[in-house]
Amino acid sequence: MSKLLVCLKKIGVLMGLTLAASLLAHAQGAPPSMEGKTAEQFYKSIKVLNGVPADQVIEAMHQIRAALGVNCEFCHEDPDRAADTKEAKETARMMMRMVMDINKNNFKGQQEVTCYTCHRGSTVPMTTVALPAVEKGVEPEPQGLPSVDQILTKYVQALGGEQALRKITSRVIIGTQYIPTGPGGTIPVPAAIERSQKAPNLVMNTYRTATYTVSDGFDGTRAWAQAATGRVTEPPATDQMRAKRDSDFYLPLDLKQVYTQMQLRGVANVNGHDAYVLGARPQGDSAERLYFDVQTGLLVRKWSSLPTPVGEAPFQVDYEDYRDTSSGVKFPYLITMNPANARTEPSTTATIRVTKVLDNAPLDSSKFAKPESKAAAAGQ
Numbered sequence: 001m002s003k004l005l006v007c008l009k010k011i012g013v014l015m016g017l018t019l020a021a022s023l024l025a026h027a028q029g030a031p032p033s034m035e036g037k038t039a040e041q042f043y044k045s046i047k048v049l050n051g052v053p054a055d056q057v058i059e060a061m062h063q064i065r066a067a068l069g070v071n072c073e074f075c076h077e078d079p080d081r082a083a084d085t086k087e088a089k090e091t092a093r094m095m096m097r098m099v100m101d102i103n104k105n106n107f108k109g110q111q112e113v114t115c116y117t118c119h120r121g122s123t124v125p126m127t128t129v130a131l132p133a134v135e136k137g138v139e140p141e142p143q144g145l146p147s148v149d150q151i152l153t154k155y156v157q158a159l160g161g162e163q164a165l166r167k168i169t170s171r172v173i174i175g176t177q178y179i180p181t182g183p184g185g186t187i188p189v190p191a192a193i194e195r196s197q198k199a200p201n202l203v204m205n206t207y208r209t210a211t212y213t214v215s216d217g218f219d220g221t222r223a224w225a226q227a228a229t230g231r232v233t234e235p236p237a238t239d240q241m242r243a244k245r246d247s248d249f250y251l252p253l254d255l256k257q258v259y260t261q262m263q264l265r266g267v268a269n270v271n272g273h274d275a276y277v278l279g280a281r282p283q284g285d286s287a288e289r290l291y292f293d294v295q296t297g298l299l300v301r302k303w304s305s306l307p308t309p310v311g312e313a314p315f316q317v318d319y320e321d322y323r324d325t326s327s328g329v330k331f332p333y334l335i336t337m338n339p340a341n342a343r344t345e346p347s348t349t350a351t352i353r354v355t356k357v358l359d360n361a362p363l364d365s366s367k368f369a370k371p372e373s374k375a376a377a378a379g380q
């Protein structure tokens with residue numbers, strides 16, 4: 001079997017839950033007319049972001065908004081985003097061109113400089129040093145630290161060991177996910193979440209709120225999402241690739257196959273505990289960071305990012321409150337996503353409170369088939 005195929009087959013006992021969150025955005029439905037279009041083909045007043053995929057524009061806007069610490073209306077009319085009435089919008093275009101030129105002329109086109117490099121959450125960048133000029137973060141050139149293999153081995157042991165993990169072939173996770181809605185994602189709405197998983201890589205999630213039900217999953221080949229209307233869509237290529245990785249039922253055992261390059265970057269503080277930071281690059285996708293608790297060995301954070309025309313949009317998932325699922329393996333009962341999903345407003349948060357984990361629950365493979373698109377059948 002080719003290396004790529006192996007990679008595709010090995011796809012999250014743990015991290016899979018991030019899939020649920022990232023697909024939720026799609027479950028609610030990106031307009032089908034956007035698919036395959038560039039920004040200027042889809043939007044009305046594009047002068048700088050020409051050639052950028054249309055589905056990256058809103059993510060870029062979220063990044064710009066957060067980098068400057070403003071709201072959309074700082075540059076835009078509500079609701080007409082195409083109107084060019086505000087001076088700040090024209091300044092932002094000039095800034096976008098400047099940032100593209102800086103990166104093209106100095107960093108071989110890599111997005112090293114972003115709006116955030118200067119703005120740091122303010123419309124007026126600082127011109128003098130802040131005191132104390134010490135930045136907290138990942139310490140470079142770590143000394144006397146364990147190897148990548150030691151960290152990964154300790155993780156598997158902390159979860160209960162390979163044997164115990166392999167004895168489980170299916171799992172149902174029941175809990176509540178708080179989904180931010182309303183202006184700026186400020187109102188958390190509880191959804192009853194049920195996630196079914198079956199080895200090697202089948203996933204099915206349903207989210208039920210008081211007013212609607214959406215679902216998504218991975219059928220062994222493709223990721224799909226069903227909106228409240230019944231319409232079924234497939235997420236874009238990057239999300240497909242990530243869904244494939246996250247669907248691996250034995251992901252904690254397969255990390256070295258999924259991430260072809262892994263490197264210890266240092267030690268960072270995660271929710272009050274020291275954690276080893278592994279830089280982890282999956283085949284054909286941007287690098288992620290995996291944080292393992294120095295004491296317990298457990299995975300406590302996963303950081304990934306999505307490319308946008310103005311720099312990477314970060315997405316961070318924290319895993320806490322690991323408990324024994326009653327079959328000798330551990331699972332995190334509290335999962336927090338910042339932002340609420342990989343494609344939303346940076347200031348939002350979503351939390352999953354797991355209430356029950358049923359290991360080896362009998363699950364028929366047919367449960368994981370991609371559903372028929374109901375709205376399409378009705379001719380919409």
Ligand code: HEC
Pocket residue numbers: 042043044045046047048049050057058061062064065068070071072073074075076081082088089090092093
């Ligand atoms: C700092 C200024 C700034 C902020 C804040 C900002 N935008 Fe934009 N936005 C722009 C600029 C500049 C363009 C045009 C880009 C171009 O010309 O290629 C644009 C274009 C758009 C477009 C395309 C409109 C069209 O039809 O041409 C949409 C939609 C949009 N923004 C949405 C948003 C949303 C939603 C937010 C808040 C999350 C936001 N923007 C925040 C500067 C901003």
Ligand code: HEC
Pocket residue numbers: 064068088089091092095096099113114115116117118119123124125310
């Ligand atoms: C190299 C540093 C740098 C980068 C990178 C940068 N800016 Fe700026 N930006 C500035 C400075 C400095 C000012 C303030 C200029 C002034 O006060 O006249 C500013 C001002 C602005 C303003 C006007 C704010 C106001 O109060 O009206 C907007 C809008 C803006 N920047 C958007 C952006 C966007 C969007 C990006 C990323 C595409 C970006 N900037 C990247 C340095 C930068």
